[in-house]
Amino acid sequence: MDALTIHEAASTTGWSARMLRYVERAGLIEPRRSAAGYRLYGAAELQQLRTLRELLDEQKMSITEVAFALRLRRDVELSAALAGWFDAEPARPADVPAADWLLWEQDKHQKLLAAASRHANELMETTT
Amino acid sequence: MDALTIHEAASTTGWSARMLRYVERAGLIEPRRSAAGYRLYGAAELQQLRTLRELLDEQKMSITEVAFALRLRRDVELSAALAGWFDAEPARPADVPAADWLLWEQDKHQKLLAAASRHANELMETTT
DNA sequence: GAAACCTTGACACGACCGTGGTAAGGTTGA
DNA sequence: TCAACCTTACCACGGTCGTGTCAAGGTTTC
Numbered sequence: 157m158d159a160l161t162i163h164e165a166a167s168t169t170g171w172s173a174r175m176l177r178y179v180e181r182a183g184l185i186e187p188r189r190s191a192a193g194y195r196l197y198g199a200a201e202l203q204q205l206r207t208l209r210e211l212l213d214e215q216k217m218s219i220t221e222v223a224f225a226l227r228l229r230r231d232v233e234l235s236a237a238l239a240g241w242f243d244a245e246p247a248r249p250a251d252v253p254a255a256d257w258l259l260w261e262q263d264k265h266q267k268l269l270a271a272a273s274r275h276a277n278e279l280m281e282t283t284t
Numbered sequence: 285m286d287a288l289t290i291h292e293a294a295s296t297t298g299w300s301a302r303m304l305r306y307v308e309r310a311g312l313i314e315p316r317r318s319a320a321g322y323r324l325y326g327a328a329e330l331q332q333l334r335t336l337r338e339l340l341d342e343q344k345m346s347i348t349e350v351a352f353a354l355r356l357r358r359d360v361e362l363s364a365a366l367a368g369w370f371d372a373e374p375a376r377p378a379d380v381p382a383a384d385w386l387l388w389e390q391d392k393h394q395k396l397l398a399a400a401s402r403h404a405n406e407l408m409e410t411t412t
Numbered sequence: 413g414a415a416a417c418c419t420t421g422a423c424a425c426g427a428c429c430g431t432g433g434t435a436a437g438g439t440t441g442a
Numbered sequence: 443t444c445a446a447c448c449t450t451a452c453c454a455c456g457g458t459c460g461t462g463t464c465a466a467g468g469t470t471t472c
Contacts, residue, residue: 161418174461177420192469194418204372211369215362220459221352225366228353234343238353241339244332289448302432305450320439322448348429 158198159188165197169205176205182223184208286326287316293325297333304333310351312336 166173187195294301315323
């Protein structure tokens with residue numbers, strides 16, 4: 157059997173069944189389903205549920221914030237857009253001549269995109 | 285003068301003065317202050333305000349989400365904790381022998397931390 | 413076939429988010 | 443000096459988050 161139903165998983169992890177469904181809808185932990193549609197929590201999911209609780213407590217985060225971090229990690233375009241905004245105006249290094257600014261920016265974004273897609277590829281490889 | 289007061293900045297960027305204060309409290313755009321405490325928006329801040337609006341629209345994000353992304357980028361411990369959680373259980377590559385798992389994880393985290401602090405250093409250099 | 417599970421969907425409710433407004437008071441400039 | 447700004451600190455209000463509960467119906471087990 158080696159997989160728990162939702163209330164069993166709830167009582168061994170300290171979450172409520174309601175919250176397990178909520179965590180699933182947030183995209184954080186999606187257990188496999190039985191033929192009839194019952195959620196089946198394996199050892200991996202149980203462990204993730206326990207560490208998720210620690211993560212939320214210790215880092216003072218919310219479930220939606222973890223979900224957003226997940227979105228950030230998956231959506232390369234999004235993280236590139238954010239990185240671009242953060243790295244923009246606030247204090248462009250005075251030693252970079254203004255004419256080179258655009259190129260500098262473009263190069264940085266290029267590197268960032270390359271790194272991001274490299275990471276995405278790694279994920280693909282490890283999960284298949 | 286070359287710096288705008290809050291209502292001027294508001295009308296040229298399309299935000300409301302109220303929202304400029306809100307964006308500031310979120311830690312996203314913190315204009316310098318005059319001797320009397322008036323907010324002074326320079327060209328950099330105005331540009332960031334305009335691009336922030338595009339960022340929110342195009343990527344369908346909220347101000348608090350951008351604020352969280354900023355926190356992520358600044359708090360290395362936080363991003364390491366998140367990366368650790370994401371990379372944990374879900375599907376550890378079967379080809380990596382279980383005994384090597386811990387080392388593999390540690391190495392990955394080490395690289396991540398190195399990259400993060402490298403990035404932090406870059407930020408330091410460019411902003412000083 | 414009945415008890416004890418599971419499913420999704422809905423209502424509820426306090427807390428916070430995104431906004432606007434207003435009040436009480438300090439600053440600036442003609 | 444006085445109008446037109448600015449500041450912070452509140453009240454308000456619809457929307458979403460985190461959480462519980464309940465209803466209507468399918469599944470598993472004895």
